[in-house]
Amino acid sequence: MAGKYSNSLRQMEWVKGNAVGSGSFGTVNLAMNKSNGELFAVKSASSGSGFQSLENEADILKNLNSPYIVRYLGHDVSDEANGEQTFNLFMEFMAGGSLSDITKKFGGALDESVIRSYTRGILHGLAYLxxxxxxxxxxxxxxVLLGSSGDIRLADFGGAKRLNSSKANTNSKNFWQSMCGTPLWMAPEVLRNEGLDFASDIWSLGCTVIEMATGSPWGDEVSNPMAAVYKIACSDETPQLPPNFSAEGLDFLRKCLQRNPTSRWSSEELLSHPFVSGNTSGKYSSKEYAYSPTSVLDDRGWESDGSESPIAEELPARMPFLKRCTKEERQMTKHQTQIDIAASEWVDVRSG
Known part of the structure; x- marks a missing residue:
């Protein structure tokens, strides 16, 4: 398939190559600039929900500029022979593939030293977002995409939300149509339809670190998708921590996987955690460290990546954590979770 790639700067002729991945909607293909042989990735979708998802992703990406976010190159809309329109989103090509691919290729679990490095890159991306x-x-x-030199890029922004947008409000009767994410990685408060905030990404980060260490965010603890959604939403449990992790790594995960979202550390705070900063000056005590975050904040510094700068104003307070589910709320949650999730496979839930 050939077409024209356009944005405000230029036009070019391009041709689509083999598929290199798939998303919640549509596929991701390798593509080539016909004039100079430059390679890039194109994500395409033609269905109604897929089209809207890519439109949202393009709208988010075109305003971002960080070495930790996949680079937006433009987009176009093409008319197909069947009368449908296809949205094509152009992004930089990351030769290493996703961290999921890498984890599987290296035995289903990565060394902690590698996880520390990847987690630091992910955190820089989250802090920027x-x-x-x-x-x-x-x-x-x-x-999360990986370059050949180990550089990290956050990708797939089809379900991303701007907090100053009405689209970020998940408190609606059509919750399952308006929410986004993948259940095993989703924060309890999101599954309970209590709202969405930066802390939701931090819970997902903890699940992602466990995924790198074990191959799955919840291990073998949850085999039935419907039971898993209920467990994450309304129990007091958290994912099982990797048994061979260092004290620093375990403490980092505890900072992410607090069921009360107001107790989770922010992305900026986590960048100063010894697990990713490498700053282990003084005798480390995981118990003392876990209950004295002021000791880190008092010594926190800013590390710039060259494209990002700190802001003076504090981020708005997170949405308060609501009470534990009552019997009636559990019944309501159980009713809401009657969604079409295959028992053998987890799927992404996206905005329609």
Missing amino acids: HRSRIVHCDLKCKN
Whole structure:
């Protein structure tokens, strides 16, 4: 398939190559600039929900500029022979594929030293998004791309939300149509339809770190999707932590996987955590560290990646954590979770 790639700067002739991945809607193909042989990736979708998802992703990406976010190159809309229109989103090509691919290729689990490095890159990307008032909403290994030199890029922004947009409000009767994400990585408060905030991404980050370490965010604890959604939403449980992780790694995960979203550390705070910063000055005590975050904040510094700068104003307070589910709420949650999820496979839930 050939077409024209256009944005405000230029036009070019391009041709679509083999598929290199798939998303919630449509496929991702390798593509080539016919004039100079430049390679890039094109994500295409023609269905109604897929078209809207890519439109949202293009709208989000075109305003972002960070070495930790996949680079937007433009988009076009093509007319197909069957009368449908196809939305094509052009992005930089990441030769390493996704972290999910990498984890599977290296035995289903990565070394902790590698996880530390990848997690630091993911956090830089999240910190940039959150300063831009954007919640990714679907952070997981499949949506983190890797370059050949180990550079990390966050990708797949089809379900991302701007907190100053009415679209970010998930409190509606059509919750399952308006929510986004993949259930095993989703925060409890999101599954309970209590709202969406930056802290939701932090819970997903913890699940993603566990996924890199074990191959799955919840391990073998949840085999039935419907039971898993109920468990994550209304129990007091958290994912099982990797048994061979260091004290720093376990403490980092505890900072992410607090069921009360107001107790989770922010992306900026986590960048100063010894698990990713490498700053282990003084005797480390996971118990003491876990209950004294002031000791980190008092010594926190800003590390710039060259394209990002801190902002003076504090981020708005997170949405308060509501009470534990009552019997009636559990029945309501159980009713809401009657969604079409195959028992053998987890699927993404996207805005329609």
